[in-house]
Amino acid sequence: MNGLNQKKAKVFSLFLLCSFFAWFISNLSETYESRAYFTLNYRNLPDSLLLGKNSNDQIEAKLRTSGFQFLYYKIFKRRIDIDVSEVEFQNGDFVLSKEVLIKQMDQQLSQNISLLDLDRNQLEVDLYQVDSKKIPIQARVDLQLQQNYILDGEIKVSPDSVEVKGPKNEIDTIKSIKTSSIQLTNVNADFSNEVTLIFPKGLDNSIFSVGRAKVFGKVSKFSEKIFEVPVQVLNIPEGYQVRTFPNSVTVLCKATIERLKEISVSDFEIVADYGQLNGAESSTLFLEITQSPQKVYDIRLEENTVNFVLEQQ
Template sequence: MATRNRRRRFKKSSIKTFGFFLIFSAIVWVLVQFSKTYTQVIEVPVNYLNVPLDKSISEERPDHVDLQLQDNGFSIYYYKIFNPKLDIDLSEATESDKNLIYSIENHITVIEQQLKVTLEDSRIIQDEIVIPFQFKKEKMLKIISNVEVSYAVGYSADEPLQLVPDSVKVSGPEEVIAKLSSIPTLKKKLENVNSDLDGSVQLDTTGYGELSFYENSIRYTQEVEKFTEGKAEIPVEVINVPDNLNLAYFPKSVVVYYQVNLEEFEKVGASDFSIVCDYKSVKEGDDYMIAQIKTKPKFVNNIRLNERRIQFVIKR
């Protein structure tokens, strides 16, 4: 019985020893093989940066360069697994017959730094990268503000929000640009404003990836001032009444409420306003007219009337 147990222990020990040396030999073989120098061509994807704003590069542009790599197996395995990309700065390319030419030889140092190789034993097979392009069309688009301003109580502005600049130059495919006349800003809310505005807002270029914008953000400005509310009673004038019609209407006057810059409050008087009703605008069956503000000072805003419906009767 003891002899049989010794045989089993011997067999288990022998198998473990054999397995260890087998694995060890395999590791040594792999290390030896990977330490050898190999030559292999690897496709390195390219990414184009700084495309000139007046040009659109063709979809048929090269999407990779061929790197003939002469290095040990570890480096080659690294390239196959991690597949590094090469950034091509087109602002450093030359232009020739509707092609942008990027010289490999002139940018060896940049390429070596990006790919982490030395291009002495290894090399990029292409001497240059040729990128076809088309000239873009250019156009000025009006900028539409999406900046919403809510003023603090007692504050307002005489002039609307100013955009600087109020238009932007864009370039892109002619069929896209031809359909555009304006571009909006992103939405922005400014609340409880009680001082002058001076800020920036981005253009909303969502869905316009084919276009190049010479400006991506703009400034907005506005002078905000202290305002007060005033009111004045203004007589109502009825126009376009037929000569043979005896018209009676009421009320004969309405109260106009308005906001005005505190410094200009004393400049506003009832005579600066006029309220009219146009009899021609009355619909058949109606017994009222709509009062309209005909004239007002330019520097007042937020005008409202206490009564817009002017009742009337026709006397026989």
Template sequence: MPIHIPFLNRLWQRIMPFRKGLPIFMFFLLVSAVLWAIIRLSTEYEETLAIPLSFQTAVGDYSLVYYSDTVIYAKAKLKGTQLASWQFRNNVNPFLLKFNNLRLKPNRQGYAELFIPTTQLSAELTTWLHSTSSVVVIRPDTLYFGFERTYQKRVPVKPCLKYTLSPQYFLVDSVRVSPDSVLIQGPTRIIDTISFVNTHWMDAGEISSDKTFTVKIQNPYSHLGIKISDEKVNLKLKVERSTEATVELPIRLPDSASCSLKLFPDKVSLRLLVPFGVYKNLNTNDFLVSVACPDSSDFKRKMLTVKVDRLPAGSKLVEIEPNEVEFLIFN
């Protein structure tokens, strides 16, 4: 339905007399809201609270492996300000249960148990919540905890590192990890399943010089009570510019009396890329090429494939010539 201009004019004329009083009205409305909030926040309320728990993961020679509950429900009297504060920090600041002054009950299987009646927590919860009266735990009535003897062992650290080498650069040695192993500690049944730990994933990008990176160690078992002696390790990469080298080598024959061979040719030429530091001290003893005893398929082709068994550290094979050789067997 269309709205006519005369209607708007009449509406405006009715509102005009109240314009002067609008700021006063808004002021008193604001004061009323503030007073209402003060009264509400100073009022005492009895509420049932869901209180999250956190625990010690180790007690003496034992590690925590099982717990019955992670939340307890309790009645508490709190002022409005305290209740608002509690609702804000509910999931941020759990109630910490400490086992230091409690005695575990070991059994014959190497486990230990602990039972805590929740009525014993009333005084601590009252202080922790700043309640105006004693906190009453509604449920559960008892908390149960299972412990297992703590065991420790040393495991290697595996680097999770991605990198690329600039053109004509080689990694002289493998990635060095320092320390290369760490001590892990926790429940025996968990420790027995862990054979190594990984570092956090890292992308180092393109590398053209020696680099050292500090990386944190992953601990995916922390919630199971596993502790790791070190938080970080250093990853070291040693790189050098490469150059091309050609080496002629004799082919090693099978070390078997039943396999007496004559090869044609009996030498091969290797073309490879090697770091400058390695090139200066290149020696034929750093290489090994060989052939295996021929099988039925080799007899048909009358050729043996040459295998490269050993190369200097950090070098990369480009070509082997020839990569197959003829053979003759002596009876």
């Protein structure tokens, strides 16, 4: 007898549950008027404006639609795109009128949803005027080369600058952007490292076009070569000639092996200025390199002075 009663109870519960679901679905299929919240997604900002942190992130709307749709909105908040390019500047604020908001929202709602009203007459958007400029990026590299290797050219950064947008009083204070520090030791080959950029503090209303950069450089093996370069004397008194001892000096040049093959004595000019004596009695003239080849690591005179004699012609 008890087993029969339990079976009847189960059947009754099943019918009761089915009835409830039928009633629930029937009610959800009916049309209602109620309110729902939408998350705002601002887009199409003009180049001269940036979005501040105090903009409203949601709006409440009165809708007419099915219970199914309202149930969906209760579970999942719907995102609505707000086209900021339609803002108007009124009494010191950037605003979107109620009419514009309804038009934009209507275009994104499905056809079975009627937008009846909003919780406000206008939407204030936290926008501010911005300037923009390019800021050079400076690489911070601690480079230690292996013996007999040189940095062939300069250390480069790509991109070499970053565009910043923000209030004029903020971005005018920025002169350069530095990379995070790189330490490279015992280097004997070309290098390339991706690094983060270090932005100054206190730039809450500024945005930067990139946050990372590539730092790279070319490394070559170098050698030395000695050149015997003749000495030229300048500002010799009229009617005289100057003979130097020696009449040529040794120049030590350090460069890549390939570059040294291209260099000749004619690429150098070593001068001694007789006018430097300014009437003083001396038999020594100081030497100066006034012309030298480009793309070399180091140039050094083996002698800084020469002796001379002044002879009348």
